[in-house]
Every structure is written in C-alpha cells, then in structure tokens.
Amino acid sequence: MKSSAMGKLMWVVIALIGAWAFGSIATHRGESINAIWFVMAAICVYLVAYRFYSAWICAKVLVLDETRATPAERFNNGRDFIPTNKWVTFGHHFAAIAGPGPLIGPTLAMQFGYLPGTIWILVGSVLGGCVQDMVMMFCSTRRNGRSLGQMARDELGPVGGWAALVGTMMIIVILIAVLGLVIVKAMQHDPWATSTVVATIPVAVLIGLYMRNIRPGRVLEGTLIGIALLIVCVVGGFWVDQTSAVRSWFDWDAKACAWFVMIYGFAAAVLPVWLLLAPRDYLSTFLKVGVVVMLAVAIVALAPDVKMPAMTEFASTGMGPIFKGDLFPFVFITIACGAISGFHALVSSGTTPKLLANEKEIRMIGYGSMAMESFVAIMAVVAATVLDPGVYFAINADFGKTAEETVALISSWGPQYQVTVDQMKTLAAEMGLPSLFARTGGAPSLAVGMASIFSATFGGGLMKFWYHFAIMFEVLFILTTLDAGTRVGRFMLQDLGKHFWPAFGNVSSYPMTVLASLIFVAAWGYFLWQGVTDPKGGIRFLWPLFGISNQLLAGIALTVATGIIIKMGKLRYAWVTGLPLSWLAVVCTTAAVTKVFSPNPEIGFWSGANAIAEKIASGAIPAEKLGEAWAQVIAFRIDAALALLFAILLWVVIADMLRMAYRFISGRPVLPLSESQYERTQLSGQKLSTALH
Amino acid sequence: MPMEDERARRRENEFLALLRQGGTVSSGGLFDSGDPALRCLLPECPDPMHVAGDARVAPVLAEPLIPARSVHPGWVVPNLAWRALWLAWAFLRQVSGDDAYERYLAHVARVHPGKPPMTRAEHFAWRQEQKWNRLSRCC
Numbered sequence: 001m002k003s004s005a006m007g008k009l010m011w012v013v014i015a016l017i018g019a020w021a022f023g024s025i026a027t028h029r030g031e032s033i034n035a036i037w038f039v040m041a042a043i044c045v046y047l048v049a050y051r052f053y054s055a056w057i058c059a060k061v062l063v064l065d066e067t068r069a070t071p072a073e074r075f076n077n078g079r080d081f082i083p084t085n086k087w088v089t090f091g092h093h094f095a096a097i098a099g100p101g102p103l104i105g106p107t108l109a110m111q112f113g114y115l116p117g118t119i120w121i122l123v124g125s126v127l128g129g130c131v132q133d134m135v136m137m138f139c140s141t142r143r144n145g146r147s148l149g150q151m152a153r154d155e156l157g158p159v160g161g162w163a164a165l166v167g168t169m170m171i172i173v174i175l176i177a178v179l180g181l182v183i184v185k186a187m188q189h190d191p192w193a194t195s196t197v198v199a200t201i202p203v204a205v206l207i208g209l210y211m212r213n214i215r216p217g218r219v220l221e222g223t224l225i226g227i228a229l230l231i232v233c234v235v236g237g238f239w240v241d242q243t244s245a246v247r248s249w250f251d252w253d254a255k256a257c258a259w260f261v262m263i264y265g266f267a268a269a270v271l272p273v274w275l276l277l278a279p280r281d282y283l284s285t286f287l288k289v290g291v292v293v294m295l296a297v298a299i300v301a302l303a304p305d306v307k308m309p310a311m312t313e314f315a316s317t318g319m320g321p322i323f324k325g326d327l328f329p330f331v332f333i334t335i336a337c338g339a340i341s342g343f344h345a346l347v348s349s350g351t352t353p354k355l356l357a358n359e360k361e362i363r364m365i366g367y368g369s370m371a372m373e374s375f376v377a378i379m380a381v382v383a384a385t386v387l388d389p390g391v392y393f394a395i396n397a398d399f400g401k402t403a404e405e406t407v408a409l410i411s412s413w414g415p416q417y418q419v420t421v422d423q424m425k426t427l428a429a430e431m432g433l434p435s436l437f438a439r440t441g442g443a444p445s446l447a448v449g450m451a452s453i454f455s456a457t458f459g460g461g462l463m464k465f466w467y468h469f470a471i472m473f474e475v476l477f478i479l480t481t482l483d484a485g486t487r488v489g490r491f492m493l494q495d496l497g498k499h500f501w502p503a504f505g506n507v508s509s510y511p512m513t514v515l516a517s518l519i520f521v522a523a524w525g526y527f528l529w530q531g532v533t534d535p536k537g538g539i540r541f542l543w544p545l546f547g548i549s550n551q552l553l554a555g556i557a558l559t560v561a562t563g564i565i566i567k568m569g570k571l572r573y574a575w576v577t578g579l580p581l582s583w584l585a586v587v588c589t590t591a592a593v594t595k596v597f598s599p600n601p602e603i604g605f606w607s608g609a610n611a612i613a614e615k616i617a618s619g620a621i622p623a624e625k626l627g628e629a630w631a632q633v634i635a636f637r638i639d640a641a642l643a644l645l646f647a648i649l650l651w652v653v654i655a656d657m658l659r660m661a662y663r664f665i666s667g668r669p670v671l672p673l674s675e676s677q678y679e680r681t682q683l684s685g686q687k688l689s690t691a692l693h
Numbered sequence: 694m695p696m697e698d699e700r701a702r703r704r705e706n707e708f709l710a711l712l713r714q715g716g717t718v719s720s721g722g723l724f725d726s727g728d729p730a731l732r733c734l735l736p737e738c739p740d741p742m743h744v745a746g747d748a749r750v751a752p753v754l755a756e757p758l759i760p761a762r763s764v765h766p767g768w769v770v771p772n773l774a775w776r777a778l779w780l781a782w783a784f785l786r787q788v789s790g791d792d793a794y795e796r797y798l799a800h801v802a803r804v805h806p807g808k809p810p811m812t813r814a815e816h817f818a819w820r821q822e823q824k825w826n827r828l829s830r831c832c
Contacts, residue, residue, distance in 0.1 A: 217814070341831065352829070
C-alpha cells in the first residue's frame with residue numbers, strides 16, 4: 001500500500017469522511033443527531049493523525065532507531081526488564097492508562113453541550129495527549145526506563161525533580177478523593193449497588209486465594225470464575241433490595257459510604273497484594289475491556305440519537321448547574337483524561353519502556369493506546385448525551401430543592417429541557433432505584449445511559465440489572481485505581497519522609513507501612529469528607545481541582561519533553577510539545593486563578609470561604625451547624641492554597657526549562673543529555689527494514 | 694572481542710547506577726550476550742530469587758507454524774482462521790499472565806540448565822509482588 005496510488009486515494013477518502021462527519025457534528029442545529037457521526041469523526045481523526053502526524057514526529061523529531069537496543073533487551077532480568085511482544089505490551093499499557101477518568105470527565109462536561117467536549121477530546125488527544133504519552137515513552141526508553149521524576153531531575157535540575165515529585169503526590173491524593181466521592185454518590189441510598197459492591201470484596205479475596213493456593217498462577221481460570229461470581233453479586237443485590245429485613249443494612253448515607261471507602265483503601269494498602277488488590281485488578285481489567293468493547297458494539301449496532309444540544313447557554317453564562325465557570329477554561333479542565341492526562345506520563349515513563357523490544361514500537365504503543373483511550377471518552381460522550389437533556393441535568397445537578405421545584409427549574413430553561421417528576425419516577429423505577437434526583441458524580445447518569453443502550457441492544461426489560469451492572473463495573477475499577485494509588489502514594493510518602501526520619505523510609509517494616517498508609521488515607525480522606533459534607537454534592541469543586549492537578553502533571557511532563565527536544569538540538573521542532581504545553585499553561589493558570597480569586601462565591605474558593613464566614617458572623621447559621629460551616633471555611637481556604645500551589649509549581653518548572661533552553665541556545669553549559677549510549681540490537685528474529693551497521 | 698568487553702562493562706556500570714538510584718528499579722541481573730549459557734555480571738547479586746537474563750531472541754506472540762486442523766471429521770478449519778484463533782488465545786494468555794510460568798520455565802531451561810526453578814506458586818507470588826510495587830494503574 002505504501003505510497004501507491006491506491007493508498008493515497010484511501011487516505012484522501014478517510015480524511016474526507018472524517019471532515020464530513022466532523023462538519024456534520026459541528027454545524028448540526030436540530031432536534032437530535034445520530035451517534036454514528038461521533039464514532040465516524042473520531043475514528044477518521046485518529047487514523048489520519050496516527051498515519052501522518054505520529055509518523056512525522058517519529059521520523060523527524062524523535063528519530064526512532066530500530067537498530068538501537070532497548071533497555072528491555074540490554075538489562076533483561078526476567079523481572080521488570082523483559083522484551084515483550086508489541087501487542088502484549090500494547091495490552092498492558094492500555095490496561096494501565098485506561099481508568100475511570102475518560103468516562104466521568106466527559107459526562108460532567110456535557111453541561112456545556114456536546115460540541116465543546118467532543119472537539120477538545122479529539123483535538124486535545126491527537127495534538128496533546130497522544131504526543132505526550134509517545135514522547136515521554138521515547139525519552140524514558142532512551143534513558144534506561146527512568147521515571148518522569150528522575151528525568152526531570154536529570155535534565156532540568158533539582159527544582160524540576162522536586163516539582164514533579166510533589167505534583168505527582170498531590171495529584172494522587174486529589175484523584176483518589178474525587179474518585180472516592182464518585183463511588184459514594186453512586187452507592188448512597190442504593191442498597192442494591194452497595195450490597196453488590198460489598199460482596200465484590202469477598203469475591204476478590206476468594207479469587208486471590210484461588211490463584212495463589214488452590215490453582216496457583218491459573219489467572220484466566222480464576223478471572224472467569226470471578227466474573228461469574230460478580231454477576232451473581234449483581235443478581236444477589238436485587239434480592240437484597242427486595243428483602244426488607246436485609247435492605248436496611250445496606251441503605252447507607254453518604255458519610256457511611258465515605259467511611260467504607262476509606263476503610264477499604266486502608267485495608268487494601270496494608271494487606272498483602274495477592275489477597276485483595278491483585279485479584280480485584282484482574283477482575284476489573286477484564287470487566288473494563290469487556291464493557292468498553294460491548295459499548296462500542298452497542299453504539300454502532302443501535303446508532304442512538306444524541307439529544308443534548310450542541311451548545312447550552314451555560315457555555316457562555318458560566319452558571320452551569322453541575323459545576324460553575326465558563327467554557328474556557330473549565331471544559332479543558334473537566335475533560336483531562338481522554339484528551340490529555342498527566343498521569344499517563346507516569347506509566348509511559350518508568351513502566352512500559354522496560355517492556356519494549358524495539359524502539360519503533362513506541363509509535364503504536366504510545367500514540368495508539370492514547371488514541372484508543374480517547375475513543376473511550378467519545379463513547380462516554382455518547383452515553384451521557386443519549387439521555388434527554390432535562391433528565392441528564394436532574395440526575396447530575398444538586399440544587400438542594402424538592403423534586404417538583406427541580407423539574408420546574410430545569411424545564412424553565414427552554415423547550416429542549418422538558419422533564420417531569422413522573423418521567424423521573426418511571427426512570428428511577430426502571431433502574432430499580434428509589435430516586436434519581438441529584439445523583440451527582442457522573443457515574444449514575446453514565447450508568448443510566450449505558451443501561452438504556454445495553455438493554456436496547458442486548459435485551460430489553462432487564463434495565464435495572466444493566467444499570468447495576470454498570471454501577472458495579474464503574475465502582476470496581478475506581479476501587480482499583482483507589483487501592484493501587486494508595487499503595488503507590490504510601491511508597492512515595494515513605495520515600496519522601498526518609499529524608500526527615502530515616503526509619504520511616506523502611507518499606508519492609510510493618511509498623512511503618514501501617515503508619516504511612518494511615519497518613520496517606522487521611523490525606524485523601526480529608527478531601528473526600530469535604531466533598532461528602534458539601535451541601536451541593538462536592539463534585540462541583542473537587543473535580544476541577546483534580547483536573548487542574550492532572551493538567552499540571554501533563555504540563556510538567558511536556559516541559560521535560562520540550563527541554564529534551566531542545567537539548568537534542570531540535571529547537572525548530574520544539575513546538576511539537578511546546579504547543580500543547582503553552583495551551584495547558586494558559587488553561588491551568590486561568591483555571592487556578594479563577595478558582596482562587598473569582599469574586600463569585602460559587603466559583604472562587606476564597607470568596608466562597610468568605611461568604612460562609614460572613615454568614616457565620618451574621619448568625620444566619622444555626623448553632624448545631626456551626627462546626628460544619630467552619631470546617632467548610634477552612635476546607636475552601638486549603639483548596640485555594642492548593643490550586644495556587646499547582647499553578648506556581650507549573651510555572652517554576654517552565655521557568656526552569658526556559659532558563660536551561662536559554663543557556664543551551666546561547667552556548668552556555670547545561671546538564672548533559674542523560675541519554676544512554678547507542679548499542680546495536682542483537683535480538684535475532686527481528687524484521688529490521690534498514691541494514692544493521 | 695574487546696568491543697564486547699567494553700559494552701558489557703558499560704552496561705554493568707549503567708545498571709549498577711540504576712540500582713544505586715533505587716526508585717522503581719528492582720534488583721536484578723546483568724547479562725553478557727556472547728555466551729549461550731548466560732551468566733549474571735553483577736558481582737554479588739542481592740536478589741535471592743535472581744534469574745539471569747534471556748538469550749537475545751525477539752519476542753513472538755506464538756509459534757508461527759500451526760498446521761490446519763480437522764476439528765471434526767469432514768470439517769477442516771482453514772489454516773488462516775485457525776492461526777487467527779491461536780494468536781488470539783496466545784495473546785489472551787500472555788497479556789493476562791496466564792502463561793507466565795511456562796515462559797519462565799522455558800527461560801530457565803534455556804539460560805540456566807542446572808538451576809532448580811521456582812515452583813508455580815512461588816513464581817506467581819514473586820511476579821505479583823513486583824507488579825504492585827510500582828505505579829501500574831492510572832486515572
């Protein structure tokens with residue numbers, strides 16, 4: 001196909017189809033638009049970007065060298081450095097980067113209408129996220145598989161290294177807190193979901209014992225049994241929901257759910273990994289990939305209509321009911337994973353490069369798997385927008401009002417937003433829930449969307465089972481991120497703490513493990529609690545904070561990458577990472593400054609804290625609520641400090657890189673490029689297109 | 694030959710530097726590729742479970758030659774379809790880690806003919822421990 005006329009023609013056709021589909025989405029202003037357009041536009045954009053842009057970067061900027069031995073080949077120790085088949089590496093990498101982020105973020109961002117989010121997911125991924133993942137993977141592969149933090153220290157200096165370390169730790173804390181809140185919101189006062197989730201814990205332990213003791217190492221066998229048991233759990237949850245004696249045991253409020261999540265996170269961090277963490281990961285990874293594939297098949301087969309308008313008025317008024325703030329910068333903060341996610345830089349450096357058998361695979365694994373993740377975000381867009389807009393807002397927004405008042409308010413926005421109490425009641429009954437109002441967090445509305453797509457495609461009448469299956473699936477892999485994150489956070493905390501107290505850094509000491517885990521769980525538990533006690537649902541300020549921290553980490557990764565590209569003597573190509581970096585710097589700074597200093601108490605942390613403090617001073621808050629109100633004042637001030645810290649950290653790293661770049665360009669000495677020396681590959685059986693030297 | 698020595702020495706230095714840095718690099722071996730029976734170049738390997746590196750062969754998903762099979766009298770699955778199925782199965786086993794122990798045994802047999810391998814249970818525990826001591830899941 002290479003450069004033949006047919007090949008060229010094929011790419012022209014793909015580009016035209018993509019442009020046509022994209023144009024249809026962008027210019028459509030009618031009642032509804034078919035979801036197939038989204039799928040077509042996305043696939044064509046990814047194909048064209050992969051074929052041309054990623055190839056150009058690999059050839060001109062990175063100059064991938066297939067004759068160069070990778071760290072996996074040179075240090076092969078049968079343990080973490082193992083040359084692995086590229087499809088298997090792709091599978092590992094995709095499983096590692098694909099989490100709940102690309103499902104939740106787009107769901108929340110649909111309050112602006114489908115268009116802004118969709119454009120950002122497509123453009124942001126092919127120009128930003130995929131590039132970041134691929135370039136980080138390249139940099140790490142050329143540096144013996146070093147991690148982002150180590151590379152920042154080697155290439156920029158200690159300032160960059162510390163910023164990356166602190167940034168990484170903060171993002172894990174905020175990420176776990178906000179994901180914990182998503183679970184809490186999905187489980188509260190839903191005994192079916194709660195009992196199902198609780199039952200997955202003994203299932204995971206059972207599978208852990210099975211794989212370790214009963215049939216050691218039989219991973220597929222154990223996982224299949226586990227998946228079957230999980231489905232039994234969903235059905236069992238239905239029985240719990242129907243049996244009034246048992247039902248009340250699992251009818252938890254938000255605070256009880258939050259305690260459950262914290263205790264679970266602590267237990268998973270201090271118990272041996274084989275008992276809870278690892279078996280849960282097998283189950284959730286299989287479920288995740290399975291559900292994503294099912295969703296893709298169902299969307300193509302069903303071709304549902306997207307009912308959300310292209311743009312809602314909240315894009316310009318900034319008074320969106322799910323979270324406040326204008327389209328710019330908040331749509332770019334809300335959708336982090338799916339467009340560009342700094343967290344990926346941590347897996348792309350340090351983990352996956354130790355598996356690569358050949359450098360040329362970086363393109364497919366780095367760029368390709370992020371494009372696939374972005375496609376998952378597009379499917380989340382479809383699942384969120386197939387709901388009636390009025391229903392979407394009634395589920396996702398917490399107005400603190402009664403059902404009648406809520407539907408009256410939403411319906412008053414215009415003819416497209418009509419919703420009635422009866423409609424919501426019927427829907428809730430179909431889903432097997434007491435009520436669907438104000439189930440914030442994104443997970444429930446995504447589950448409603450998925451349930452309606454699945455039950456229409458694979459079997460009607462089982463709506464409530466599909467809904468709780470979807471909830472179980474979301475909670476399961478959020479818990480996986482949560483316990484893996486707590487564990488890694490604990491290691492990082494011990495690594496950091498050993499500079500002040502050497503004994504604390506001993507990872508094999510059990511008391512220290514418990515202590516460090518306790519501190520780390522308390523850190524994210526604080527933010528989770530803050531979200532749970534917030535009268536308006538918490539997501540409205542925790543998710544933007546998470547988005548800022550994730551984009552901050554992406555900014556640090558892109559800064560390191562830009563610095564390396566400049567030091568490689570490729571200043572004229574520095575825009576490849578410099579462009580997404582500049583965009584993120586603008587977005588991140590604007591968002592952080594807005595969140596801190598906005599005079600609107602609904603948006604700004606500082607004015608929000610002051611507004612509550614004034615209420616307390618004027619005596620408008622009853623005495624028994626006084627403690628909670630003060631806690632909220634303090635929480636908002638901490639959030640303000642944190643958002644400001646994120647923005648400052650990013651600029652410190654950027655300034656450090658610019659200083660280094662200036663010195664390099666003007667011929668002054670800089671830290672040398674820490675690339676390892678060239679060594680020719682000796683792997684036999686490789687198909688190399690160029691002759692070996 | 695001096696070229697090979699210089700390379701091996703450089704690789705050893707780099708690897709020792711990695712080990713000193715700590716971080717996510719677990720202790721492991723360093724291997725000379727010239728000799729078919731590879732030896733660990735690390736003077737005193739600190740890892741009790743230490744296994745030396747593999748011979749340098751590019752990783753393949755599955756053995757390429759699978760003959761056409763007759764799964765039922767009169768019904769022969771075409772080679773291509775059979776191979777696709779075989780590859781899918783090999784992929785599933787490898788990506789999930791289901792065949793990790795078989796790979797490990799083959800590796801020990803090839804690289805350390807005399808060394809007693811770990812049992813399946815030991816090997817599974819070892820692999821799991823090392824997987825979760827680093828960042829392996831994102832948001």
